[in-house]
Amino acid sequence: MVWQRDVDLVVPLWQGGDDVRIAAGASALAHLIPPSGNRLHVAVTDGPRTTIDGIRNLDAIHGTLKRLRNRLTRRDPHRTLTLGGDCLSDLVAVQHLAARHPDMVLYWVDAHTDLNTPTTSPSGRAHGMGLRALLGEGHPHLIGPNGPAMSTPAVTLVGSRDLDPAETHYVRHHGMAWVDTVEIIADPTRVTAPRPPGTPAYVHLDVDVCDPVDLPAVAVPTPDGPRADSVAEALAAIHAHHDIVGIGICEYAPVVEHDETRLTTLLSALDLTD
Numbered sequence: 436m437v438w439q440r441d442v443d444l445v446v447p448l449w450q451g452g453d454d455v456r457i458a459a460g461a462s463a464l465a466h467l468i469p470p471s472g473n474r475l476h477v478a479v480t481d482g483p484r485t486t487i488d489g490i491r492n493l494d495a496i497h498g499t500l501k502r503l504r505n506r507l508t509r510r511d512p513h514r515t516l517t518l519g520g521d522c523l524s525d526l527v528a529v530q531h532l533a534a535r536h537p538d539m540v541l542y543w544v545d546a547h548t549d550l551n552t553p554t555t556s557p558s559g560r561a562h563g564m565g566l567r568a569l570l571g572e573g574h575p576h577l578i579g580p581n582g583p584a585m586s587t588p589a590v591t592l593v594g595s596r597d598l599d600p601a602e603t604h605y606v607r608h609h610g611m612a613w614v615d616t617v618e619i620i621a622d623p624t625r626v627t628a629p630r631p632p633g634t635p636a637y638v639h640l641d642v643d644v645c646d647p648v649d650l651p652a653v654a655v656p657t658p659d660g661p662r663a664d665s666v667a668e669a670l671a672a673i674h675a676h677h678d679i680v681g682i683g684i685c686e687y688a689p690v691v692e693h694d695e696t697r698l699t700t701l702l703s704a705l706d707l708t709d
């Protein structure tokens with residue numbers, strides 16, 4: 436049974452990571468995943484590659500986020516699938532669904548925590564600021580008009596392993612739930628352990644969570660990750676435990692040579708393929 440949602444958003448946003456290879460990930464995922472209901476291809480704003488307020492390509496990113504916000508406000512979907520694009524591709528979808536499902540929890544499945552702000556970011560790349568913006572801090576263009584979408588107790592980090600010092604401090608200071616590579620390998624089904632069954636959940640899947648041995652086709656390959664099979668087991672456990680209201684798949688760079696079956700293993704675990 437394929438996971439049912441109201442709308443698929445195809446979002447080839449790449450400016451957040453300043454890596455144009457990521458744009459092609461959106462259409463590649465759209466080929467791999469059969470549509471369910473409406474599928475919207477969202478145009479990405481182009482523009483000068485200038486740094487504003489400490490963020491690369493801020494104007495272009497802001498334009499795309501505004502377009503997404505307008506579409507979601509107009510349609511008001513209950514469940515969404517986002518095919519990115521970089522890690523900002525589903526930022527607006529998470530904000531929208533968090534407002535619609537006040538008890539929604541968020542699984543941030545990513546080698547990175549994306550907890551930087553323009554002040555703490557070493558790179559100025561906004562794709563490393565998404566989760567912090569969802570928690571209400573950072574640039575107003577990323578946070579959006581409605582303030583914090585999530586609170587730290589509602590977030591579980593899965594597979595995060597490459598943190599900047601300020602991100603490590605934030606995670607520890609807030610005591611965020613964090614399932615690391617060792618724990619995923621030991622028992623992928625434990626990923627949902629503290630969460631009540633049946634609660635609405637959003638899965639943000641940056642495919643760089645997998646060890647690059649399995650999936651090198653990403654913007655930021657990060658060693659020492661779990662193998663794709665273990666990640667798939669963790670995703671299946673989340674899917675079995677929760678009412679999935681949203682999924683976003685990000686940071687796929689299909690131009691890099693890779694074994695596509697590793698990716699489809701992840702998609703099958705979330706019931707996105709036939």
Ligand SMILES: [Mn+2]
Binds near residue numbers: 545546547641655686
């Ligand atoms: Mn990442």
